[in-house]
Amino acid sequence: MKKIVAFFFITMNIGLMQCQTYKEFVAKGDDSYNAKDYKGSVEFYEKAFKMEHTSSSDLYNGACAAALNNDDKKAFKWLDLAIDNGYENIAHIKIDTDLESLHNKKEWTKTIEKLQKKMDIMSANYDKPLQKELLDIYTEDQGIRGAFMKIYKEPNADKKKIDSIGKIMQYKDSLNLVKVMKILDEKGWVGKNVVGSQANQTLFLVIQHADLKYQQKYLPMMREAVKKGNASPSNLAYLEDRIALREGKKQIYGSQVSNHPITKKPFVSPLEDPDNVDKRRASVGLGTLSDYLKNFNAAWDVEAYKKELPEFEKLLKEKKQKTN
Secondary structure, eight states: OHHHHHHHHHHHHHHHHHOOSHHHHHHHHHHHHHTTOHHHHHHHHHHHHHHOOOOHHHHHHHHHHHHHTTOHHHHHHHHHHHHHTTOOOHHHHHHOGGGGGGTTSHHHHHHHHHHHHHHHHHTTTSOHHHHHHHHHHHHHHHHHHHHHHHHHTSTTOOHHHHHHHHHHHHHHHHHHHHHHHHHHHHHOSOOHHHHOHHHHHHHHHHHHTSOHHHHHHHHHHHHHHHHHTSSOHHHHHHHHHHHHHHTTOOBSSOOOEEEOTTTOSEEEOSBSOGGGHHHHHHHTTOOOHHHHHGGGTOOOOHHHHHHHHHHHHHHHHHHHHHHO
């Protein structure tokens, strides 16, 4: 056992030495997090934050790793820095299961109060009733998905539980869709200058989870909103990809990943012009496909993908014919 422990630390030290830049340390922290090596993740994030600590998203992710590693001191320190550097998502922080271990600590109340005061100042000129409605919808949308994924990822997950919570999710989605369609039809795609960034993103999330006909209906509205700065180009890319696949076309940005029918491993759903996907992703503010696929514990090999894609498409077509 001691030899194994010693080898672990040698490996970790080599990994730390090989990293030279802030981005490399953060990437290693993300990789360790995805591998559920929360201790390793915290060490990499700590190295990164000694170099700089201005990215609210990186600081927040580091705090999540620290909380999962039961390192409350670092978790609260990094959450505090995340708020100082622009973190705004008060609806998400309250339902993020990574941070559940912090909820019974006195520092948690102080953290939420600090973020709330910041949001109150920022939202002085917002449409408060509309913002609250959208944030409540966000909590419903993401909360049920968090609960679903928690059950789905359990070892030997209970299929009955998955089916049960899946039906609840569909029901909540249908209610949220009615509310969001009313907002869109009456007010249009309201921007973050009206309701704040998180409430604004709620519009996308609900449409992204809707049936194809509703996605098609509101796609032109979202495209126009992006042109006016009232919606995120990266969010639009996700919606464009999902609609394209549902219409039997190839996606453009590689945002949609499914399990291969034979290998059961993550595979990028049919993608147009794989060689230039990273250029298209960069144009809408998305990182490389290689980095994105790390979230699925998958790697991107464009040449291998081009060779495997025809067979993958054939299998998808056969599967569709069987279900029709």
